[in-house]
């Protein structure tokens with residue numbers, strides 16, 4: 648499943664340069680090489696970077712273990728949507744990164760839950776696979792945070808390209824997780840002995 652193109656408008660403040668051109672606040676001038684002044688600030692960028700760092704810190708918190716969702720595939724798609732919506736809310740200042748942080752926390756929790764289930768037979772392989780998918784979704788959130796933390800438009804464009812690829816990969820992983828669950832459910836319903 649390929650996600651629709653995800654756009655977040657990352658703005659960068661420009662300042663007038665001594666050469667008559669404009670340069671990105673905090674960055675050297677590409678035309679004349681003028682260095683940024685230590686007093687220059689880009690409040691919107693600094694805010695994005697600060698909030699992205701807070702959201703990133705959530706990925707290393709001790710994860711709470713939650714009940715296993717009825718469908719991990721559906722849960723992953725919901726979490727992906729929350730991560731994307733949360734990134735938009737952060738950039739548009741609809742919130743202070745709360746929605747994104749909550750979605751990242753839930754994704755970390757989902758991975759921890761699945762990883763714990765993967766320690767027990769007979770579902771080691773299936774839960775290991777699902778936990779890997781959830782880990783991939785955490786990676787997607789990381790790619791989005793990289794874009795939010797970009798220092799200049801060139802870095803932002805590069806990060807946005809990686810972010811789009813990561814979002815598409817997350818969609819594929821969610822679909823694959825759904826297939827794995829479906830297969831497992833069918834096996835459980837069958838009368839054939841599964842593990843002999």
Ligand SMILES: [Zn+2]
Nearest residue numbers: 664666676679
């Ligand atoms: Zn210049």
